[in-house]
Amino acid sequence: MRFFCMALAIVLTWLSAPAQAKDLALVIDQQDHRRLPDLRQDSRMRTMLVALEEAGFDVTLAEDATVGELRAAAFALDAEAHADVDRIIVLVRGHLVTNGLQTWVLGQGSATPDRFDIGSKGLDLGLFDQSLQQAAGRAIIAIVDDPRPLSNLSDLTAGSANTPLGQGITGLTGDSAEVARSLDALLKDGTSTQQVSELEGGARLSGFISRTVTFTQPSTATEPSSDFGEIAYWSAVRDIGTPEALNAYLGRYPNGAFARDARRQLEARVQDREARVKAAETAMGLNRDRRRSIQRDLALIGYDPRGVDGVFGPATRRAIAAWQSDQGLETHGYLDRDQLGLLQDTALRRAAELEEEARRRREIEDARDRAFWQETGSRRTENGYRRYLRSFPDGIYADIAREEIAAIEEERRAELNAQEREAWEIAQNANDIEGYRQFLSAFPNGEFADVAKARIEELDRDSENQEAARRFTAIEQAVAGNTAARLLIERRLSDLGLKPGSIDGRFTKETRRALRRFQKARRLEVTGYVNQPTMVQLLLGR
Incomplete structure (x- = not known):
């Protein structure tokens, strides 16, 4: 900025008369060839040339030119373009060949080229980039498709390369009728390149396409300044x-x-x-799996891409842009190789931190679990077992506590009179709130009264959680709905020592318990179902 201010200070002393900006056009029409098939005569080329002249362009025609003459025309255009220029159009028709990166138009007298001698037989259209950029935003390179493409090329192909154009350059490609239709639209007052790209029957547009910048200013445009x-x-x-x-x-x-x-x-x-x-x-050629990995990394470090599906939609682009902004990088929502490496390194460090945090929390939780078991379960009483399960339903000793309670209930059942035993078995088989209430009505002080009351409370909670369970199931289906994903999750839980049961792709109550323990150790929402945050952290060890 300091240099800019100094430059302005110097130039402001050079007050001179205003110069009128020019419109330049170079038309290359290579119809006749001595050693290659001729192109058929196309009157539209002459029509477009006349239209450019009538629009006020200073037009140069290179017709059936040798390579040397084509280079001379390109040099002359470049020299004029570096003066004050408003619009530039380069219109090309002829035998075009490409190596996939560059495009050449062949000169008159040239024979069939190969990759070793193409530089001496054709003009590289990339040479026009610097000239065209002098009129960035109003610079056109129009290529008329070769109606008789060469067919005996060995290491080159006929046609033009699909490579990015220079800054502010718009490309038109099509047959002569399509190019003429688009060029005619561009020369009308107030037409933008975006409007031309939507023109039915027009040329294909590439490069700079804008809805707000007009190629031809309306006739009411401001007159040149006299200041x-x-x-x-x-x-x-x-x-x-x-x-x-x-x-x-x-x-x-x-x-x-x-x-x-x-x-x-x-x-x-x-x-x-x-x-x-x-x-x-x-x-970088990112495939679907690599894009999923990037989305997981973003989610892991706190930038939500709203899904790990391998599709970079608006939410993923916003997440990338937010990460770039926080890193002090140019913010645009797209990644290059250096940024991808930085993102992956950041995610790996965060993954290691989360694993260590989870390990420490698990050690603390296991210590609390064992201590509470010593206080409750080690006394070998039904009340102690039930107290333990209320605090640690997925705890280390939960299976032991449930087995002991079942054994105590079985012993008690054997001691019941026949009438109470039959009523309790009916309630257990029904396993619903109404069945246990009927049992309590008949035996309010029976041996299983407290158990019946506890089951009613559990069923009440289950009823309240049914809607949540349906919602969690739908989310899980979207995140881990296929067998391959479920097998991966079960293996990961097993590797962590969380005992998810059989690794068969079917989520059982053991799997749900392992998921709840995993979620609790990582301070995730404890549901026993897989959602996106859970999936992201499950895949830390991928």
């Missing part, structure tokens, strides 16, 4: 070319003669950044 100070300021801004410089101009001249151009160039830079960061993530 020499503003002109000099804008000249310095264009020379510096940074977003800070453009924003400084808009801050000083929000309604200035060049405000539209400043905003257009800023938007071009934004779109270029988006294309760049998207391309960096695409280059």
Whole structure:
């Protein structure tokens, strides 16, 4: 910013007469070839050339040109583009070949090329990038599909490469009718590239596509400024070319003669950044499983992607952007290789921390469990066993306590008179609130009265929890609905020593108990069902 202010201070002393920005066009039409098949004559090329001239473009035609003549035309365009230019169009028709990264248009007199001599037989269309970027936001490269593509190529292919365009450059691709239709729309007042991309029967658009930046300004556009100070300021801004410089101009001249151009160039830079960061993530070739792993890592370190499905939707992009912001990185919601490495390292460290925290909590909980068992269960009384189960229903000694209670009840049942024994068996078989109430009505002071009351309380709680259980089951089905996921969960619980029962993909009461113990040790919601936070932490040991 300091350099920018110094540059402006110097340039503001260079007050000069205003220069009118130019519109430039280069039309390359390679129809006739000496050593390759000729292209058929296409009158639309001449029609587009005339339309450009009528729209005020300074048009250069390179027709049936040699490679040397094509290079000379590209050099001349580059020289003019570095003066004050508003719009640039490069229109190309001819034999096009590509290696997947670059595209060449072949010169007249060239023979069939290969990857070793293509540089001497064709003009690399990438050479136009710097020229076109001088009119970022209003720069077009239009490629007319080869109607007679070459078929005897060995290590090159006919056509153009599908590679990202430079900053602020819009690509048009199609047959001559489609390109002509799109070009005609662009030359109309107030038309944006977004509108042209939606044009029925038009060319395919790529690169810079904007709904707000118009390629051709309406005829009522502001006349060039006669304020020499503003002109000099804008000249310095264009020379510096940074977003800070453009924003400084808009801050000083929000309604200035060049405000539209400043905003257009800023938007071009934004779109270029988006294309760049998207391309960096695409280059990593992330498959569905790697994307799921990234979503788990984000959730693990506290950035919720709203699902671990391998699909990077708006919620995942927001989670990535929030993480980038907290790391002091450029915030856009896309990952590159360096950021992915940093994210994975952060998640691994957090996973180790969570495992250690869970281990310590489990040790403390197990110590409390054993101490309470000594206080209650070791006395070998029914009341002691029941007290233990109320506090530690999934505890270390829970199975022992239930077995002892069952044995005590069996002994008591044997001592009952026949009438009470029959009533109790009926209540047990029904195992519902009404059945136990009927038993209490008949035997309010019977041997199993306290047990019946306890079962009524348990069933009441179960009834209240049924709706929650249905909800938890639906969530679990979405997160771990397939057998493979359930087997993985059971193995993980078994590796942790939580005794989930048989590893067969079926969640039994032992599995539910193991899940509750796992959730409790990690301070997750204790439900006994798998939800996304539980799944994320279960997979820490993946």
